[in-house]
Amino acid sequence: MVGVSLRFLKEIKITKVEERPEDAWFDLSLRQLREGRVHFYRVRDFLTGEWLFKVCSDRELGRVMVRALKCPPGRRFAQLEGNTMMFQKSVIEGLLYDVISLAQADEKDQIRRRVVGSMEEIPALVKEHFEIKSYEEATGKRAPGKYWVTLSEEGDEKAMIILFLLERVWPISPTSxxxxxxxxxxxxxxxxxxxxxxxxxxxxxxxxxxxxxxxxxxxxxxxxxxxxxxxxxxxxxxxxx
Missing domain, CATH: 1.10.10.10 (Winged helix-like DNA-binding domain superfamily/Winged helix DNA-binding domain)
Known part of the structure; x- marks a missing residue:
């Protein structure tokens, strides 16, 4: 199964199309205008189609924000346009964490996100190809409703985009x-x-x-x-x- 799953990830083609060493963006979680490095990526996902992502690196806070700017057509994917995933500094040197939450669609194609509460709920592809830690291990503190996180290297923006796809996109794909x-x-x-x-x-x-x-x-x-x-x-x- 690992060989098959690796093929899945290799079929995701990620191309950097623009670099901005200095730019600004609005961070909704902080309700602030932030500045830092911005990269744009065109992504050809073999499962769902063409995407455009914006990756904003906040050097001051040590955070990286991945935002979906353009999505494939469809009711489900339209709701992900503008969605973000935040990667923040962990207590482990050089690694950023993301609280694992999965998108899910109801019978009316309304999309919601659910924070996973157990290791069994984490998609197999995430467990096989990314390091998983408890929230407490990654941050050194406890927080209600936060259980498991992935860890990514600070500069590995492509891995962060793949995690966006695995957590937010693939769970709601009409095609298996x-x-x-x-x-x-x-x-x-x-x-x-x-x-x-x-x-x-x-x-x-x-x-x-x-x-x-x-x-x-x-x-x-x-x-x-x-x-x-x-x-x-x-x-x-x-x-x-």
Whole structure:
């Protein structure tokens, strides 16, 4: 499972698109205008789509704020636009902590956040790839309603963006990781076959991934609708991206 989960994270493409050594932003938690270094990142998340993040480093307070500026379309993701995640100095030298809280959607697609109260509630990907400590271990103090935190290196802004995705975005994704991985495997298969015969895709997908014909058909329809494949003629498939 660790190998599969690592592949998930490698499929998140994070590119820094702008650097501002000195800039300002409004910190809602402090209700203050703050100054420091600001970076902008374009993120291509294989599960949910395209994002734009702003990362603000407050050198004076030793805090880093990650803010989602632009989200993929959809009712759920629209509610995350403008949302922030704050990373603060821990008692461990060089590490910042984030209190783990997960987004969840109700039957009306209203998004809320819930602070995790036990280790079992923390997503497996977070536990496998990030250091987890109790709030008391990370800060040297106790606070009601704060239980578990992640630890990130001070300068690792990409890791902080990934944590935003894992805690705030992936839990509310309409598409599951398993479904998306099947699509990726199918795309890799079609690329490997170049101009692939549909019957070959059925056969190899069954042999390599255990997919039934109806599963492959559903995935092909989804890939075609998203503009990733086309059918140049009856019985053939080719990739577009």
């Amino acid at each position: 990781l398993e479904e998306r991985l099947k699509s990726i495997n199918l795309m890799d298969l079609i690329k490997g076959l170049e101009r692939a015969k549909t019957e070959d895709v059925y056969r190899v997908a069954g042999e390599q991934f255990g997919l039934r014909k109806e599963d492959v058909d559903a995935l092909l329809v989804s890939l075609e609708r998203s503009g990733q494949i086309e059918r140049p003629e009856e019985g053939y498939i080719k990739t577009l991206k």
